[in-house]
Amino acid sequence: MSIAARGLWLLGSIGVTALLVLSWQLIANYGGIPPVFLPGPDRAWSALVAGFSGGELAGLTGATVERMIYGWVLASLAGIALGAVIGSSQVAREYVAPMLEIVRPVPVSAFMPVVMAFLGLTGTMVLVVIAIGSIWPVLLATVHGVSSVEPRLVEVSQSLRLSRFKTLWKIALPNAQADILAGMRIGLTVALILAVIGEMLTSENGLGWSILQAARAYRSADLFAGVIVLGVIGLVSNLALQSIERYVLRWKRR
Amino acid sequence: MKVAKALVLPVALLILWEVAMRMSGIQSDSLAPPSQIAVAFYNAMLDGTIPWRTAETLRAALTGLAIGAGCGLIVSILLGLIPPVARLMQFSIEVLRPVPAVALIPVAILTLGFGYAMEVSLVAFATFWPVLIYGHAAITNIEPQLLDVSRVLRLSGLGRVTKIVLPATLPRYFVAFRLATAVSLIVAVTVEIAANPLGIGYELMTASQSLHPDLMFALVLWIGLVGWGLNGALLFAQRRLFGPAGMAEIAR
Numbered sequence: 001m002s003i004a005a006r007g008l009w010l011l012g013s014i015g016v017t018a019l020l021v022l023s024w025q026l027i028a029n030y031g032g033i034p035p036v037f038l039p040g041p042d043r044a045w046s047a048l049v050a051g052f053s054g055g056e057l058a059g060l061t062g063a064t065v066e067r068m069i070y071g072w073v074l075a076s077l078a079g080i081a082l083g084a085v086i087g088s089s090q091v092a093r094e095y096v097a098p099m100l101e102i103v104r105p106v107p108v109s110a111f112m113p114v115v116m117a118f119l120g121l122t123g124t125m126v127l128v129v130i131a132i133g134s135i136w137p138v139l140l141a142t143v144h145g146v147s148s149v150e151p152r153l154v155e156v157s158q159s160l161r162l163s164r165f166k167t168l169w170k171i172a173l174p175n176a177q178a179d180i181l182a183g184m185r186i187g188l189t190v191a192l193i194l195a196v197i198g199e200m201l202t203s204e205n206g207l208g209w210s211i212l213q214a215a216r217a218y219r220s221a222d223l224f225a226g227v228i229v230l231g232v233i234g235l236v237s238n239l240a241l242q243s244i245e246r247y248v249l250r251w252k253r254r
Numbered sequence: 255m256k257v258a259k260a261l262v263l264p265v266a267l268l269i270l271w272e273v274a275m276r277m278s279g280i281q282s283d284s285l286a287p288p289s290q291i292a293v294a295f296y297n298a299m300l301d302g303t304i305p306w307r308t309a310e311t312l313r314a315a316l317t318g319l320a321i322g323a324g325c326g327l328i329v330s331i332l333l334g335l336i337p338p339v340a341r342l343m344q345f346s347i348e349v350l351r352p353v354p355a356v357a358l359i360p361v362a363i364l365t366l367g368f369g370y371a372m373e374v375s376l377v378a379f380a381t382f383w384p385v386l387i388y389g390h391a392a393i394t395n396i397e398p399q400l401l402d403v404s405r406v407l408r409l410s411g412l413g414r415v416t417k418i419v420l421p422a423t424l425p426r427y428f429v430a431f432r433l434a435t436a437v438s439l440i441v442a443v444t445v446e447i448a449a450n451p452l453g454i455g456y457e458l459m460t461a462s463q464s465l466h467p468d469l470m471f472a473l474v475l476w477i478g479l480v481g482w483g484l485n486g487a488l489l490f491a492q493r494r495l496f497g498p499a500g501m502a503e504i505a506r
Contacts, residue, residue, distance in 0.1 A: 113470060117467060
């Protein structure tokens with residue numbers, strides 16, 4: 001398909017989105033649904049604008065994003081380090097890896113009440129849960145990537161008499177790069193979800209808490225503005241990680 | 255041998271946990287020794303708490319899954335067979351998909367109140383996307399010759415779907431369905447923990463807040479077992495139904 005045709009299709013699909021927003025407006029205006037439950041896009045937009053210009057929305061967004069990023073960075077570093085250790089050692093793979101598989105099917109949100117019992121309804125609790133929850137995709141991907149090095153590369157490292165650390169650094173980790181980045185992308189999604197739930201439960205400052213408050217107070221415009229911001233955070237963080245992936249892995253494409 | 259090695263660490267940890275709790279004599283509100291957890295599990299099984307709460311969670315999760323996966327199936331077939339529609343919907347899908355289902359919890363509370371309806375609709379929203387995305391990918395990957403055959407045979411639209419498209423993509427749809435099932439349980443439990451007074455998630459929150467660590471750990475264990483069992487059953491079905499063809503995992 002030519003670039004012009006692709007551009008036209010993109011314009012068309014943006015047009016469809018605009019039509020959907022328009023029909024949302026029409027339903028809100030004439031659909032007979034009380035505005036307490038469904039604000040039109042106009043009211044959601046003005047709540048959004050008011051929230052960012054002088055309102056508290058910017059601060060709430062900052063708090064949620066900060067929490068999400070901190071927990072995620074913590075989890076990614078720990079996940080890569082642990083995964084490298086487990087994946088590069090035969091003994092650890094046989095003894096430790098199966099236990100990870102046992103813990104994996106537990107939905108990460110189920111850890112929240114457990115951590116709550118130790119740390120109470122605090123910001124630290126939310127951060128710990130985010131870190132625990134988003135470590136899994138990174139950890140398992142690293143174990144897989146590090147342990148699935150092509151045998152010939154292992155032979156190369158042996159004939160070069162590389163130390164175990166150097167083998168890990170020069171061969172196994174680069175080999176795992178794609179897996180690790182994919183794991184980190186999933187981890188970031190998990191981090192956002194856990195940040196929102198954590199804020200809902202603990203009333204810590206953030207978007208999760210504020211949209212729940214808005215729903216309780218029947219401030220539907222503020223509620224939708226918050227949901228839109230959360231959607232944008234999800235979209236932007238995913239796109240950012242995708243382009244980082246593409247940039248870092250450019251040596252793999254031939 | 256492999257199983258024995260796999261069991262060494264968990265068993266050792268459990269024993270260490272038990273011994274440490276007994277030796278130190280700690281009376282904790284947040285930690286219980288494995289023996290007490292086992293007793294709490296047994297009791298909660300016997301008095302019906304766990305079976306009852308599990309039924310509530312599964313009812314919400316599976317209803318939501320049926321709605322979400324069903325809509326995902328239909329929409330993905332439409333998008334797959336009519337490429338212009340897929341191109342026109344692309345932007346809307348890319349914009350809506352990253353909205354975390356948990357962000358919609360307050361919206362669901364506001365419009366539907368607490369109970370099954372809000373949990374079911376959130377599960378449906380969350381399970382719709384994987385089936386739509388993977389199903390659409392499966393249909394666009396159908397052998398072009400198969401679609402040519404359907405044209406030569408002058409099959410009607412419905413005939414094309416039931417005789418060519420669905421049989422060709424069924425293994426991949428099943429994998430998508432298995433993923434969606436895992437998502438449905440996760441979302442249901444998460445909604446229960448965050449807000450909805452129903453199911454295992456709510457029971458878990460109550461156990462945590464009323465300082466019953468033994469029951470709390472038993473429930474976490476149980477949720478893991480349920481997820482593991484659901485996935486295992488579907489994996490088994492997948493192998494039996496589709497053989498090697500069904501094991502073609504989909505790339506994330």
